Amino acid sequence: MTMQVKLIRYTPEPEKTVAMSARLCYSPIGAAQLEEKMTDEQAAKLVRKLISMGHLSTVEHVTFTFAIEGVSRVLTHQLVRHRIASYSQQSQRYVKEHNFETIMPPTIAAKPEAQAKFIKAMQDLQALYNDLTENYQIPAEDARYVLPNATETKIMCTFNVRSLYNFFSLRCCMRAQWEIRELAWKMLAECKKVAPVLFEKAGPPCESEGVCREGAMSCGRLAKILAARQKQTGGTK
Numbered sequence: 001m002t003m004q005v006k007l008i009r010y011t012p013e014p015e016k017t018v019a020m021s022a023r024l025c026y027s028p029i030g031a032a033q034l035e036e037k038m039t040d041e042q043a044a045k046l047v048r049k050l051i052s053m054g055h056l057s058t059v060e061h062v063t064f065t066f067a068i069e070g071v072s073r074v075l076t077h078q079l080v081r082h083r084i085a086s087y088s089q090q091s092q093r094y095v096k097e098h099n100f101e102t103i104m105p106p107t108i109a110a111k112p113e114a115q116a117k118f119i120k121a122m123q124d125l126q127a128l129y130n131d132l133t134e135n136y137q138i139p140a141e142d143a144r145y146v147l148p149n150a151t152e153t154k155i156m157c158t159f160n161v162r163s164l165y166n167f168f169s170l171r172c173c174m175r176a177q178w179e180i181r182e183l184a185w186k187m188l189a190e191c192k193k194v195a196p197v198l199f200e201k202a203g204p205p206c207e208s209e210g211v212c213r214e215g216a217m218s219c220g221r222l223a224k225i226l227a228a229r230q231k232q233t234g235g236t237k
Helices: 014-024 030-037 040-053 057-061 073-079 111-133 141-148 161-171 176-193 221-232
Strands: 003-011 063-072 085-089 153-161
Touching: 003 176, 003 221, 014 040, 014 057, 030 063, 040 057, 057 153, 057 161, 063 073, 063 161, 073 176, 111 141, 153 161, 161 176
Parallel strands: none
Antiparallel strands: 003 063, 063 153, 085 153
């Protein structure tokens, strides 16, 4: 099943909102007057300055809401660990899984014998779930205990921009688990469509900051990025 990520709501004029919140702190006039006087170019310049200085409280005024489908319970168990966000997930207590979809890892899909065993296991669990709910009248809230982590689920989530920066820093990294990494890059792409300045530096630290915090577990990508950048600048720093 294909992952689907849609940005369904976001704070209007996100970059101007951030810029106005910063300007308001040092201005004797109100937000409405500031908005009238601020151009898009001025807003973009101020946003870049704020981000470069690490003054990120202002980006908390902007939120993004995503509708996500075609992901596993493995992914959502990781996603909800990002606590400064709001979540609404499809309930296995009230939505009966009589024909549940599953997410198959690429490593399993790449090996025919492993794939066949995976499919068989999912079919067996589906049969057991249906047997429990239909023949034994076990309520869905209890029958769901036999459902696998691979079960497809749907979730809506809302983040402010500061929390998104943290999410993208951790989950766009090559060290992140493959499924949530795919989600993070899709979410970042959606954000960049409507707020390119706010998110031009977002992503894994090796790209956004030129550093890697994974220590001995580093994937080695940073060295390649720095070498490519040095080549682009003709060997100068």
